Amino acid sequence: MKLKAAIASVALAGSIAAVSTPAMARDTVNIVGSSTVYPFATVVAERFGRNTDFPTPKLESTGSGGGLKLFCAGIGTQHPDITNASRRMKKSEFEMCQSNGVKDIVEVKIGADGIVIANSKDAGKMDLSLKQVFLALAKEVPDPKGGDKLVANPYEKWSDIDSKLPATEINVMGPPPTSGTRDAFVEIAMEGGCKTFDFIKAMDKKEMKSVCHSMREDGPFVEAGENDNLIVQRLAQDKDTLGIFGYSFLMENSSQIQAATINGVEPTPETIADEDYPVARSLFFYIKNAHVGVVPGIKEYAEEFTSEGAWGDNGYLVDVGLIPNPRKTRMDVAKNVRKLKPMTGNEL
């Protein structure tokens, strides 16, 4: 009899747990998006939770594209309030948002990040040009024998591209397509290297993009998932491997790895902020205006993020590797955040 009672009570408890109240009111800000912005956003979130009466926002690292997809899925507390992105929102994503009823979106440009190509400190320092990067990693490259013809990438060793480069196999680990780092790398580095060939530059835009944006799939380029730390560990172990990731990871691990100079420029906070370093990009987050006032703390979190103490030249975000916007940009963006001025869509 005891057993029967036990079974009955367990079953009852089960059915109670299974019945939920759908779409509950939420008092915690939900943030999704880029793994590159994640280290900065989590620091702000933690400080925000500690120094105010609002609960600490919840952050998920989904990648820029994944975050925007969740963000644009609709209005309502089951959808996130803010999404981080390590690239600007695309026109198509803005339109997806609009068609799902997410009309008013505030864009916040938080600063810059450089993408570095790095290797172990035990190996020689690389000096690459964007052209060499493109030749090493593109799926199709101009025929090395000459002529305006594209062939499947024949290069196996760095020295095949340029005899000044080391005679080691091309072996580069990089982020997957869901990552904003990948998007930015492809758009800035690959396209930059690609356009040094006049005949590709002369192609129509769509064709050029498909040539420039295709990474090779025959082995030398390995997708390593959203975990940039994993890439760093691999680099430390294997000195012939190169890795592609954000500048903040280089800074945290400068005891083990070193960055290649690109077009002769060393990645430093100064060269990235000035855009002397060729593979630099801006970081953003986007606020869903319809949720402000429904979920408490969204506006206050954004204000904390855009305060001088956080993102300023001496702010705490600089300590974790953010490269701040110039002062003028900071003032303009902070003003927008305080007014919650939505995007029109024309700026994209």
Next chain:
Amino acid sequence: MTDQRSQAEIVRQSLKKRYRKEKRFRFYGIAAIAVALMSLVILFTDIIGKGYTGFIKTTITLEVPLDGEAMYLDDPTDKDQVSMADFQAPVLAALQQYFPEVTERADQRELSRLVGSYASNQVRDLLEGNPQLLGTTQTMEFLVHDTVSVYVKHADNPAYSIRLTEQQQAWVDELVGKGVVETSFNDVFFSRGDSREPSNAGILGAIIGSVLTMVVTLVIAFPVGVAAAVYLEEFAPQNKFTDFIEVNINNLAAVPSIIFGLLGLAVFIGLFGMPRSVPVVGGLVLALMTLPTIIISSRAAIKSVPPSIREAAEGIGASKMQVVLHHVVPLAMPGMMTGSIIGMAQALGETAPLLLIGMVAFIVEVPDGFFSSATVLPVQIYLWASSAEQGFVELASAGIMILLTFMITMNALAIWLRKRLERRW
């Protein structure tokens, strides 16, 4: 005769070879076990070697002058004043008692960075709780910054000092020499949720999250699994349809766990509108994943109850339900529980399905219910392992040790239950 002798001869001749063969065969077995043990030893040494420092915290004890003027504060009960006040100033002033020569603003910044950013909150909380302390000097214990902590804990390894300037290293060395900076057992690790600062990060949030999730999993999967097993074994007719169900249950046990995550995302979050990142949804998803394991092991347990027990019960007039509830299920219970515990241990280590339902997230607050945002142990380990700061490496390994402790406890419980309650016929 000659024939027989030659046969014995053949046997004798081949005997040596056969013995050798057998020896080789045994050696293969031992080698296999040795390889398995070796990997286990390597794994444990690596984890413990990296992780034991995670259980040590580094603190700094300072005489903090709670000078109102330096903080721009004359009434700690006034909320507006508190929100504007500078609580870092007294911490810096306390540090300067040891280094009065540091007067440059840039150097002062470097100096105050030795202490973790929670210090100013500690000062604020103290003053808000005890406004009368304003103007006095208090002895306070702070956690040091994580870079200082790894530097102190790995004093002999230069790879860990890279994030401190030489000036800072000299300061820390002096403070350690004076006994101001000390190491002790890391109670913070067991009493807090996640943090972006390794010295302030704790595993309690993840432990509670795991417990809440497992409770939901158990409460759903165990009764449903046992009920399904009892029906299939004792009541269901043997026909094509039940065969089909059986094949599908076995199939379900082999489905990759990420698929259950997708299902959870579509059904529980998409269709039922449940919130993301909560233990209820996590528990439901893991219950679906564990269900086939429980059903299969429960059926095996029920099958192993000898038919004579059923026949005897029926012989003295028990109904089918009485036979099942009074005899079969109690006798099969140890087997069922063993299966469930092993299924739960598997669910405890699962991350893939939780990724899709948003439990892989940065959550600072310790969850307080089935509907508050939470992560679980393996997710917390993953998040720490993928963070850039050096201090998180030891925390990730310490987290693995905690997770392994839970696993070993659960598996030991399963073995103990089996040994204790098992009956042989």
